[in-house]
Amino acid sequence: MRDPKPWYRKSTNAWFAQVDGRQIRLANGRDNRNEAKRKLAEILAGVQPLKTDTLTAAQVCDKFLSFSQAEHKSETYDGYLFYLQKFCDRHGNKPTSSLIAHHVTEWLAANPTWKGSKRHARGSVKRAFSWAMREGLVSKNPFADIVVGKAGRRKRVLKKEERAEILAVIREERFREFVFAMAETGCRPSEVARVTASDADLTLGVWILKKHKTAKKTQKERIVFLTPAMLELTRKLVDLYPTGVLFRGRLGQPLTNQAIRLRFKNLRKRLPHLEHFSAYTYRHSYCTDALVNGVGIAHVAELMGHTSTEMVSQVYSKLSQQVAHMREAAAKAAG
Numbered sequence: 001m002r003d004p005k006p007w008y009r010k011s012t013n014a015w016f017a018q019v020d021g022r023q024i025r026l027a028n029g030r031d032n033r034n035e036a037k038r039k040l041a042e043i044l045a046g047v048q049p050l051k052t053d054t055l056t057a058a059q060v061c062d063k064f065l066s067f068s069q070a071e072h073k074s075e076t077y078d079g080y081l082f083y084l085q086k087f088c089d090r091h092g093n094k095p096t097s098s099l100i101a102h103h104v105t106e107w108l109a110a111n112p113t114w115k116g117s118k119r120h121a122r123g124s125v126k127r128a129f130s131w132a133m134r135e136g137l138v139s140k141n142p143f144a145d146i147v148v149g150k151a152g153r154r155k156r157v158l159k160k161e162e163r164a165e166i167l168a169v170i171r172e173e174r175f176r177e178f179v180f181a182m183a184e185t186g187c188r189p190s191e192v193a194r195v196t197a198s199d200a201d202l203t204l205g206v207w208i209l210k211k212h213k214t215a216k217k218t219q220k221e222r223i224v225f226l227t228p229a230m231l232e233l234t235r236k237l238v239d240l241y242p243t244g245v246l247f248r249g250r251l252g253q254p255l256t257n258q259a260i261r262l263r264f265k266n267l268r269k270r271l272p273h274l275e276h277f278s279a280y281t282y283r284h285s286y287c288t289d290a291l292v293n294g295v296g297i298a299h300v301a302e303l304m305g306h307t308s309t310e311m312v313s314q315v316y317s318k319l320s321q322q323v324a325h326m327r328e329a330a331a332k333a334a335g
Helices: 033-045 057-071 074-091 101-109 112-134 160-169 173-185 189-194 228-240 257-270 281-292 297-304 310-319 323-333
Strands: 007-009 014-019 022-028 206-209 222-225
Touching: 014 033, 022 033, 057 074, 057 112, 074 101, 074 112, 074 257, 101 112, 160 173, 160 257, 173 189, 173 228, 173 281, 189 257, 281 297
Parallel strands: none
Antiparallel strands: 007 014, 014 022, 206 222
16 A cells, blocks of 8 residues: 655645545645655654544534634625534534534434524534535544435415515514515515615615625626615615615614524414415515516516526426416417
8 A cells, every 4th residue: 555645735725645544734835845744754654643633513613613704705604603503502512533423413303493494504514524624623524424405496485465464563663674675676685684875876776786696606796676665765774874784683783694584483483374484485486476477587587686597497487387377378478
């Protein structure tokens, strides 16, 4: 068997080697190859012992969260923070060397109300330890074989009367405005939560969003076209909040992903007769209503900020199964 050799990983700017089936970080910096070779020689000769994993689960998660806060969008970081904190509340004191996949299974079983969000929980823990292994902080990812699962397609569409019913039970005026904005614009919840007065062009009647989901891919600003009612609300909020975000919580604080999630959880409790709905349901409902009302696929894609018509076409294909709608379309086609 050949002796292991140092190899360089550009993403971490560090030299590594595989020793006894474990990935060892040897030296930082592309120019430190000789230092990496020297350290590897010492490990192989037994001069420098091969260290075992000494970090606890909480320490790994803390280091990953520091990385995430600096590198990821705030809503991505908030998601990691929520699930990793919950994981550490249960298993944070355990050394990484003792962690096994069952610890995640046990943790998820203790949170039965998460349901669909368990996919995000698994992904957050797996992602943190995968990052730690690439950084050389742990020798292996104990959760590497966990299957995160595919995201389920959003099928729920809120009818007009259901949206009115939800608005009617929201006591918090600022949050009611946020929900109304999602219904009127079809924006992602995170997009609405980030809108500021500087994003609003009241003359043109649009929001111009520099930060949005596809910004890196398109290298373009996202233009949100406002209805008359939405333009009126935007004018009101710009006057009220000339700096900072327009849509806020009861105490004037920005609406985080977790704050939005908890508010919708409370709404579902207050409206148990309605089938499952979430903040993102409003975006899917907007898309469906637009297509039913005869707006072309390309225009709907543009209104929703998609980079192509693919996602909208998927919704359109579902509409083709709605017999009443298609019979009406057939009648129009026949004159």
